[in-house]
Every structure is written in C-alpha cells, then in structure tokens.
Amino acid sequence: xxxxxxxxxxxEVRSLWQDTESQLxxxxxxxxxxxxxxxxxxxxxxxxRVFFSRVDEENxxxxxxxxxxxxxxxxxxxxxxxxxxVYFEELSEVFYAWSENSxxxxxxxxxxxxxxxxxxxxxxLLSLPAIxxxxxxxxxxxxxxxxxxxxxxxxxxxxxxxxxxxxxxxLEKLFTREK
Ligand SMILES: [Zn+2]
Ligand SMILES: [Zn+2]
Numbered sequence: 648x649x650x651x652x653x654x655x656x657x658x659e660v661r662s663l664w665q666d667t668e669s670q671l672x673x674x675x676x677x678x679x680x681x682x683x684x685x686x687x688x689x690x691x692x693x694x695x696r697v698f699f700s701r702v703d704e705e706n707x708x709x710x711x712x713x714x715x716x717x718x719x720x721x722x723x724x725x726x727x728x729x730x731x732x733v734y735f736e737e738l739s740e741v742f743y744a745w746s747e748n749s750x751x752x753x754x755x756x757x758x759x760x761x762x763x764x765x766x767x768x769x770x771x772l773l774s775l776p777a778i779x780x781x782x783x784x785x786x787x788x789x790x791x792x793x794x795x796x797x798x799x800x801x802x803x804x805x806x807x808x809x810x811x812x813x814x815x816x817x818l819e820k821l822f823t824r825e826k
Pocket of ligand 1: 727781785786
C-alpha cells in the first residue's frame with residue numbers, strides 16, 4: 648500500500664533477501680501519533696534504533712534499541728497533567744510474511760516493507776500505567792471543594808479534624824472508666 652510508505656515507521660527490508668546483507672539498521676525518529684488513543688499527547692518525537700535481520704526464508708527479526716518517548720498523562724488523583732517517560736532498552740519480535748495466527752506481527756512481502764507503527768503504538772501503550780498518578784505521594788483533590796491538595800490546604804480538611812460527635816464516644820468513655 649502506497650500510503651504506508653509515507654509513514655516514518657515503514658521500512659524497506661527487501662534487500663535482506665536480494666543482497667548478502669545480513670542486517671539493516673535504521674534510526675527511528677519522528678513525531679508519533681496515537682491515532683486511536685485519544686487522551687495521549689506526545690511531548691517529544693519518538694527516538695530509537697531498529698535492526699532488521701532474516702530469521703529464515705521469509706520472516707524478519709525486528710530488534711529495537713533505546714526506544715524513548717515522553718507523553719503527557721492525566722493524574723487520576725489530582726487531575727493535573729504530568730510527563731511520563733517511556734523507555735525500552737530492547738524490544739524484539741519476529742514479523743511473519745504469512746501467518747495463520749492473528750496474534751503474530753506481519754510484514755508485507757509484496758511491497759518488501761515492515762510497518763512498525765502499530766507495533767510501536769501497542770508497546771508504548773501497554774507500558775503506560777493503567778491508573779496514571781503524577782507521583783507516589785499525590786494528595787489528590789478534596790472531594791468537597793475540589794482544591795488540589797498538592798498545592799493548597801483547604802478548609803474542609805481542618806473541619807474534618809475538628810471533633811464531631813460520634814456514636815463511639817460513649818464506648819470510649821466506658822473503656823476509660825474501667826481502667
Ligand atoms: Zn496527582
Ligand atoms: Zn476542600
């Protein structure tokens with residue numbers, strides 16, 4: 648498909664079969680769009696290196712090294728945006744020319760190209776936290792007034808601390824008296 652060749656993540660690998668070359672190496676770089684994941688904004692271009700080599704008569708081994716990208720996520724506790732760094736030291740996967748298994752990654756024998764866009768998208772998305780939190784000790788927002796408790800203390804908190812009558816007050820007195 649012609650359109651696929653226009654994306655940054657499409658690589659011609661036919662020469663692995665035509666020449667005696669045993670490996671092809673390319674830089675991975677460019678703006679990466681998460682087409683189907685609406686809430687993910689990329690803050691840096693994707694960066695890394697990709698190595699292609701033949702596994703056998705028709706399949707390609709893809710190895711990606713030092714894959715880096717920064718994305719913006721929304722903290723589920725305080726609702727502020729924060730920067731999440733994604734880094735893979737190495738990813739490796741076989742791309743098959745013909746495979747019956749829909750879980751396998753495939754490459755296009757006809758055009759001689761490997762399109763890594765979907766592969767990269769999936770690896771990056773799966774590496775992101777299911778529940779993004781800006782930092783371990785994020786205090787979140789106040790359920791009553793909506794203040795970001797990382798930035799300010801609201802009055803609701805101090806009200807909570809002030810003594811309110813509770814059904815256990817009587818019990819407490821009971822125990823103190825027995826001592
Ligand atoms: Zn937060
Ligand atoms: Zn509050």
